Amino acid sequence: MLLEIIVFLSLFGIGWFFGRKAERDHWRSLDEQEKALAHISIDTNKFSRSDEAGCFVSGNVVLANDYFKLVLANIRNFLGGRIGSYETVVERARREAILRVKQDAQAAGLNHIMGLRLITTQLTETGGVVEVLAYGTAVRKQ
Template identity: 55%
Template sequence: MDALIFKAAIFVILFAVGWGFGRHAERKHLKELEAQEKRLAYIRLDSSRFKTSDDFGQLVSSNVVISHDYFKYVIANIQNFFGERLTSYESVVERARREAVVRLKLEAEKLGAAQIMGLRLSTTELGMQGGMVEVFAYGTAIRSP
């Protein structure tokens, strides 16, 4: 009986440590994303497909793959069992989307562009249990001649 209690205690401690480190890493990533989004806010995003212009355009793309942590995996399995929304995965998808857009803007910035036209985002679930998400972002970076 003592061995079972010891194993349970070790599991709870390791689970809590993993949750703490995962939460810290996620918050750090969100702060970095917010800072980059503010810095790159001058690059406008437009999802329209067609625009007639004499401005120079070049295809830009970016992608990012983000995985969940073990804590989110356990919570998602519990939510899935009860048929609830997988809110723990929603945060992973949101972070991946924001990161892909930031990387896309960084590519456009290298070209001296002030706008990205025809922005498209493609999301793919990777892994057997849906543990990772890839977001591919692309559009046309527009800069004046």
């Protein structure tokens, strides 16, 4: 029994450490990519006009919480209150999806995205996996 608890806690700690490292690396990567694509502007206006021909651009990402955060989120869900671990997953997924839209626009040689929209979907019942789809119309802005 004691050995099982030690193994569980060891694996739990290893998972927590590597999950935190992966999340920090992803935040750092997002910051770097956002700086590199800062020249591509975005507006969220529903009705935008441009004299240029537009091109549909989209970006999709699916992210999952690590097991450690799922356990903590389930405890928080039981007790009530804000679930910060889910918020960070949604924020990272949103930023990644917007980056992918910008990369799609850059690949087409365009520098402005009009009418950006985001759709968020929870893919599991536990809420640990989230999908974010970002899309809009890319144009060349003078």
